[in-house]
Amino acid sequence: MTPCKSIPRLTFTFFLFFSLSSATAAAAHLQSESENSNSECKGRWIHIRKLPSRFNLDLLTNCSAYPIYDDFCPYLANHGLGHKTHNRSHSWYRTDPSMLELLFHRRILEYPCLTPDPSLANAIFLPYYAGIDSLRYLYGPEVNSSAEHGLSLYRFLQQDNPQIWSRYSGHDHFLVLARPAWDFSQRLSNDPPLWGTSFLELREFYNITALTYESRAWPWQDHAIPYPTSFHPPTLALLRLWITRVRRARRNTLILFAGGGGVSAAPNIRHSIRSECDNSSAISNDTTTGTLISGQSKVCEIVDCSSGVCEHDPIRFMRPMLQSTFCLQPPGDTPTRRSTFDGILAGCIPVFFEELSAKSQYGWHLPEDQYEQFSVFIPKEEVVSKGLRIIHVLKAIPAVEIRRMREKLIEMIPRIMYRRHGSSLGLKAEKDAFDLAVEGTLTRIGSRIEELLAVR
Structure with a gap:
């Protein structure tokens, strides 16, 4: 395998090792201080399980080894945030979503309630880069061994201080999977194997909590947390500056679709969107559909993100989003x-076409019972099969309602972003996506352990 080209292995490994060592020492100090002062860490202690480097750092050295997938070496910079979009940028990075495991690992080193003693921990974090490790089963030479994904980790947990795992049979353990849960849900009985690995199908891991981009309909193990965007502010001032820009943005476009697909003649929601957008001038001249919101000059715009051209270039889509309602x-x-x-993040009101797109996914980060306050739902069947016009629906929403929805979105911005590691104390007072993920995980694990102890 070709070693990572963008970050020298020894330099990168030493830096993370130094960070891990410092965090462990800091955690011991924090715990001592906290216990002496009876701080707010009660019920919030987390122990980071020390894993051999083959489960995390060593995986990064193969960042260019999967040509069918991508060379992800450039996105390892800044502990998974990627390179800055430009040299003078303080908050914007070319972040790849598959680096969430690395980003999360770096952020948890700053968590204020770390303990070096697993027996005192309320939760155990496994710094295993499972999504990155899955690449060798999805795209590499071990594609026919995907049912074994995770077994080596389990064997290590059983052999190295097995009492840590056996205390609650893994119920207090959690990790991050930087892919949808479906990519780890291949049935063990599939032979030959289909797409994905069987990590979440292994009975050995039935009890863990897995934080993923997208959970399944029966979230026993997995819970969805936000995809990382490219916005990672280090200070409260920069966050407020962005929010001011969002609030003051001139929205001269009614509808924006940033994405790919929908170019074939096959009937599906993306094809319907493209077709309607292409004919938006004719639709907007229909006198039965009302008029554009004051100040808007364009009905519909498409930012073509086919072949992943937008993924690491937020300028392509963020500016149009700021200009759209x-x-x-x-x-x-x-x-x-x-x-x-x-x-x-851009204050652009989301229009969903499936309940599974968000409403049944991100309960820790998006207000589960208030979706109508910040989004619009249009069943895709109504559009694809019954000819309902998306433009007609959206143009009928009163301007005062749109302003209220946007204010709700702006209120949510801190909750869905991942701030930069090492950020200012002022910004740390704002709970971000990481904070809410940890908070939700601790609550979930606490409830499980209570149930477990009740039946013992």
Whole structure:
């Protein structure tokens, strides 16, 4: 395998090792201080399980080894944030969603309630880069051994201080999977194997909590957390500056779709969107559909993101999103999209076409019972099969309602972004996507352990 080209292995490994060592020492100090002062860490202690480097750092050295997938070496920079979009940028990075495991690992080193003693921990974090490790089963030479994904980790957990795992049979353990849960849900009985690995199908891992981009309909193990956007502010001032820009943005476009697909004649929601957008001038001249919102000059715009051209270039889609009132969020290969969070970040009201696209996914980060306050839902069947015009629906929404929805989105921005590691104390007072993920995980694990102890 070709070693990572963008980051020298020894330099990168040493830096993360130094960070891990420092965090462990800091955690011991924090715990001592906290216990002496009876701080707010009660019920919030997390122990980071020390894993051999083959489960995390060593995986990064193969960042250019999967040509069918991509060379992800450039996206390892800044602990998974990627390179800055330009040299003078303080908050914007070319972030690849598959680096969430690395980003999360770096952020948890700053968590204020770390403990070096697993027996005192309320939760155990496994710094295993499972999504990156899955590449060798999905695209590499071990594609026919995908049912074995995770077994080596389990064997290590059983052999190295097995009492840590056996205390609650793994119920107190959690990790991050930087792919949809479906990619880890291949049935063990599939022979030959189909797409994905069987990590979440292994009975050995039935009890863990897995944080993924997209959970399944029966979220026993997995819970969805936001895709990382390209926005990672280091200070509260920069966050407020962005929010001011979002609030003051001139929205001269009614509808935006940033994405690919829909170019074939096959009937599906993306094809319907493209067709309607192409004919938007004729639709907007229909006197039965009302008029554009004051100040808008364009009905519909498409930012073509085919072949992944937008993924690491936020300028392509963020500017159009800032200029648009509604951002269409149709399902693709899976129901959820990173674009949903890009749109929220830009104050562009999301339009969903499936319940699974967000409403049944992100309960820790998006207000589960208030979706009508910040989004629009149009069943895709009504559009594809019954000819309902998306433009007609959206143009009928009163301007005062649109302003209220946008204010709700702006209120949500801190909750769906991942701030930069090492950020200022002022910004740390704002709970971000990482904070809410950890908070939700601790609550979930706490409830499980209570149930477990009740039946013992």
